[in-house]
Amino acid sequence: xxTKTTSTKAVTxxxxxxxxxxxxxxxxxxxxxxxxxxxxxxxxxxxDIGGKSEGIVKEKGYTDAKExxxxxxxxxxxxxTILVPETREGTTILGLKDAMKDISWEKxxxxxxxxxxxxxxxxxxxxxxxxxxxxxxxxxxxTSQLGKEITGNPQxxxxxxxxxxxxxxxxxxKKVVLSEKEVSEAGNIALVKEALKKIKEGEVYEGVVxxxxxxxxxxxxxxxxxxxxxxxxxxxxxxxLVHVSELSFSRVNLPSDVIHEGDxxxxxxxxxxxxxxxxxxxxxxxxxxxxxxxxxxxxxxxTGKIVRISDFGAFVELEPGVEGLIHITQIPPAYKxxxxxxxxxxxxxxxxxxxxxxxxxxxxxxxxxxx
Numbered sequence: 001x002x003t004k005t006t007s008t009k010a011v012t013x014x015x016x017x018x019x020x021x022x023x024x025x026x027x028x029x030x031x032x033x034x035x036x037x038x039x040x041x042x043x044x045x046x047x048d049i050g051g052k053s054e055g056i057v058k059e060k061g062y063t064d065a066k067e068x069x070x071x072x073x074x075x076x077x078x079x080x081t082i083l084v085p086e087t088r089e090g091t092t093i094l095g096l097k098d099a100m101k102d103i104s105w106e107k108x109x110x111x112x113x114x115x116x117x118x119x120x121x122x123x124x125x126x127x128x129x130x131x132x133x134x135x136x137x138x139x140x141x142x143t144s145q146l147g148k149e150i151t152g153n154p155q156x157x158x159x160x161x162x163x164x165x166x167x168x169x170x171x172x173x174k175k176v177v178l179s180e181k182e183v184s185e186a187g188n189i190a191l192v193k194e195a196l197k198k199i200k201e202g203e204v205y206e207g208v209v210x211x212x213x214x215x216x217x218x219x220x221x222x223x224x225x226x227x228x229x230x231x232x233x234x235x236x237x238x239x240x241l242v243h244v245s246e247l248s249f250s251r252v253n254l255p256s257d258v259i260h261e262g263d264x265x266x267x268x269x270x271x272x273x274x275x276x277x278x279x280x281x282x283x284x285x286x287x288x289x290x291x292x293x294x295x296x297x298x299x300x301x302x303t304g305k306i307v308r309i310s311d312f313g314a315f316v317e318l319e320p321g322v323e324g325l326i327h328i329t330q331i332p333p334a335y336k337x338x339x340x341x342x343x344x345x346x347x348x349x350x351x352x353x354x355x356x357x358x359x360x361x362x363x364x365x366x367x368x369x370x371x
Contacts, residue, residue, distance in 0.1 A: 031082045032098060037074050042339065045069055047080060047094060055080060055092040065096040067214050067254055068103065097136070104135035105171045112166040117183045119213040120164050122157040130154055132164070132178065139164075139176035147184035149275040156274045161215055161241050184275060195223035195236035199272045204284050207240075209263040212255050216243040219267050219279055240277025242267060249282050249321025251307055288321035289355050296322075296357060300347045304359075306339050316343060316359060324357035331361060 027033070027049070035047035035055055043062055049055040057065065061083070072078055079102065084093035111118050120132040120139060130141040141164060146154055168177035207219040218241055224233040248258050259265070259281075267279035296302065296318070304316035304324065313327040314337045326345065331337065344362040351357070 027082045027085045027092060029082055029085060032079055033082065034077050035080045035094070037072055037076045037078060039074060040069065047078070049080070049092060049094070055094040057094050057096055061093070061095050065100055067256065068096055068100045070254065070256070101136055104137050105169070107135060108137070108166055108169045108176060112169050115165065117163040117165050118178075119161055119211055119215070119218065120178065121215070122160050122162070124158060125154050130157065130180070134164070134176060134178065137174070137176055139178050141178050141180050145179035145181050147181040147275070149184060150180070153274070157276075160276065161213075162276060163211070163218065163239065191225055191234060191236040192238055194225045195238050196272060196275055198223055198225065199238070199269055199277065201269050201271060203269045205267055205269070207265055207267050207279070209259055209261050209265060210239060212259060212261055214244075214254065216241055216247065217255050217259050218242075219265060221267065238277065240267065240269070240279040242279045242281050246270070246280035246282055249285070249288055250317065251323070288319060289352070292322060292350065293352060296347055296350055298347055298349060301344065301362065302347060303342060303344050306337055306341050306343060309337060309339060316345060318357070322357070324359040326359045326361050330359070332363070335361070335363070
């Protein structure tokens with residue numbers, strides 16, 4: 001009888017690496033890959049990138065792409081860019097700016113076909129025309145496509161938001177040509193000019209939201225105007241911009257969180273200059289701080305929601321437009337606070353002049369190690 005023996009062969013590190021080569025995917029900085037959304041929170045979005053660990057978008061990368069992130073859901077495939085192939089913790093840091101630009105190019109093509117005007121931001125003036133930012137992409141408005149009202153001094157539009165119509169889109173050559181004139185001089189120009197003369201700072205109008213963008217919202221109002229041709233008053237439609245800081249007394253991360261196209265709103269005129277209007281929705285309402293002296297007094301017990309945490313404490317929303325601060329010195333070291341959590345507080349001081357409320361934290365239990 002013979003006995004069959006089996007021999008074990010030592011496996012070298014080189015052989016192990018060779019076997020694993022096809023199983024573990026490595027990445028390089030700037031590489032673009034298709035990734036699947038695994039999870040998303042208010043500050044982080046996690047992707048499966050087919051590597052040895054997940055990829056993550058966080059902090060500034062998340063803030064810059066927040067509007068884009070709102071439109072994607074768990075399970076979606078998204079084109080991401082590798083920013084840091086691998087951190088010390090083994091995580092891959094991702095960016096979404098390229099994906100956002102791809103979407104922007106698609107939107108610009110659609111707007112060109114439909115004729116819909118798009119929000120742009122004035123960046124600079126040159127002899128040939130005007131340079132703008134449109135959906136994160138650099139665009140150009142030739143001098144011939146600027147309206148008469150601003151041709152004399154286009155510098156007034158630098159650093160401001162306004163609307164223009166897309167005339168040409170060439171993704172291959174990264175070229176976008178727009179026309180401001182197609183918007184500002186559309187319809188009855190004389191009627192609009194008369195309407196703009198009638199609008200005064202401080203006046204309040206009923207309006208309709210026409211466009212919502214990351215920087216705010218455009219609102220269209222109707223202004224009764226009498227013309228020389230007709231004794232009967234006609235209504236001229238004009239648009240103005242409500243900057244994100246003027247949407248609400250509450251803190252606003254994204255305009256789309258608080259306002260939508262088609263909403264009926266009241267706006268207060270902040271400025272009317274060079275045919276451009278600046279509106280405010282919050283200033284058309286009553287300032288909630290006017291009621292603070294009646295509602296909040298020292299030593300009162302209140303309940304609020306944490307809306308922001310900084311190095312010097314936690315900001316608590318007591319009601320829309322009214323926030324208080326729990327200073328870091330009032331928070332026990334082992335006591336963890338998180339955005340969105342409801343907390344019970346004691347009012348320590350109300351400063352009406354500076355619109356500040358100092359809060360103390362009401363502890364329902366004594367944290368470990370707290371004396």
